[in-house]
Amino acid sequence: MAQDKKLVEQITSMDVDFAQWYTDVVKKAELMDYSSVKGCMIFRPYGYAIWENIQRELDARFKATGHENVYMPMFIPESLLQREKDHVEGFAPECAWVTIGGQNELSERLCVRPTSETLFCEHFKNIIHSYRDLPKLYNQWCSVVRWEKTTRPFLRTSEFLWQEGHTMHETAEEAKAETLRMLKVYEDFYFDALAIPAITGQKTDKEKFAGAEQTYTIEPMMHNGVALQGGTSHYFGDGFAKAFDITFTDRENKVSYPHQTSWGVSTRMIGAIIMCHGDDSGLILPPKIAPIQAVIIPIAQHKEGVLEKAAELRDRLAAKYRVKLDDSDQSTGWKFSQYEMKGVPVRIELGPRDIENNSCVLVSRVTREKKVVSLDSLESEVDAMLAQVHDELVARAKKNLAAKTHTATTLDEFIDVDKNQGGFIKAMWCGDVACEDKIKDITGGVKSRCIPFKEEKLSDVCVCCGKPAKHMVVWGRQY
RNA sequence: CGAGGUGUGGCGCAAUGGUAGCGCGCUUGCUUUGGGAGCAAGAUGCUGCAGGUUCAAAUCCUGUCACUUCGACCA
Secondary structure, three states, rough: OOHHHHHHOOOOOOOOOOHHHHHHHHHOOOHHHEEOOOOEEEEEEEHHHHHHHHHHHHHHHHHHHOEEEOOOEEEEEHHHOOHHHHHHHHHHHHHHHEEEOOOEEEEEEEEEEOOHHHHHEEEEEHHHOOOHOEEEEEEEEEEEEOOOOOOOOOOOEEEEEEEEEEEOOHHHHHHHHHHHHHHHHHHHHHOOOOOOOOOEEEEEEEOOOOOEEEEEEEEEOOOOOEEEEEOEEEEEHHHHHHHOOOEOOOOOOOOOOEEEEEEEEEEEHHHHHHHHEOOOOOOOOOOOOOOOOEEEEEEEOOOOHHHHHHHHHHHHOOOOOOEEEOOOOHHHHHHHHHHHHOOOOEEEEEEEEEEEEEHEEEEOOOOOOOEEHHHHHHHHHHHHHHHHHHHHHHHHHHHHHOOEEEEOOHHHHHHHHOOOOOOOEEEEEEOOEEEEEEHHHHHHEEEEEEEEEOOOOOOOOOOOOOOOOOOEEEEEEEE
């Protein structure tokens, strides 16, 4: 116990204050730093490396589904932003504007992109003329700016890094299929790469994207039961196409409007990783995106042969893993704690005793279990432990999701569950936005997360108004 | 955007009108090294910023900026 206490002295316990725990972890793991620009953060090397790994994994999945990367300008002329009415109403309140270029006031002010639908549309108008030009499957990696009033590292910042996919299709069916396909790509990525199980489904009209006909979402749950909108995929129909006058000649030689989608995930995912997997000792990174998958800690490194052997191990493992040898003169205990805070999945201890026995010690970040293994079978043992860490993270997250998902059939029950248990609440809904407003009002913040793809019939009537229910909705509080 | 709180070395804090200090961290050296090591010697401050009151301001007053808590807002 005394030992445990020592380990965590720099990180606030998540049970004591989850928000403070989050901030502590983000700082101690050296993911980011604050900058002098309000609401903007600095990605430090370790934090940026996580993003690079996420990018590489996701980008491969986008390419595998036929998408190409492009890059659009970061400025949007005001007149362009205003073409689509719902869209501009949704984003105008949080736009940053450039009004001066060099020494002169601009004749038209430029919005720093909060999202790039309008820019893509302007371009699509120029390049889409025939059904032969479709589909257009584009993606862009960039940063966007939204002037948020309350910011938190990774979860909500004024500028954030993301990818935005923008596609154009001949038919509504094809576009709808694309919308769902990309949500599935996100879902698989969350599960396979981030070890995060999540609920997927459709947003209600109240919560959907400004200008979209339908918005689909992936909603992972954080360790404390709070939801995070983890990614969205939108079906636009031909609304933007009409607003931007994008037409093509179809197979029947008629002028048609193409059907459009967009989809995005952001560096907010890093926040999800932290809050889904972390513990009181700090971060725990899923092996597939961990910048360091295994760290080698030499024991008694001043003794002859230790560092040489450790370097040999590093070179050997580097062929297969992202591996680091810490041969700094920090104490051994300090190193142990340091890499636990940084969430390195596997620690490899190598000391004089091990070298004598042709072995080393593997330690799992999740369980802290120590395992003495022969150097002859090191790769297979590391493989096994990395896989084990991934599986344990998935199992833990699944368990948490199940344990913190509740049902309610009456409003009183709903309020009681929210107040005393928190987490996700499954409840029936009549389809009326008035009930969403009322629930948000009465609970002080609970909103519909989504209408899940996997609906259940909990009762015949809306949990709020008692009128016939149309859907089951997953409700919850969010970051 | 509304109400509260906080700004002092890199970080955490002390100093309630009278010469700015402590812990951690940092630097150097030696001893250590299987769970955040020990000893010794060092370095680091226009007290967030701008005004004002006073013989004298980290301290009191005004403004401003930033951070933070709770609300509102947040595809």
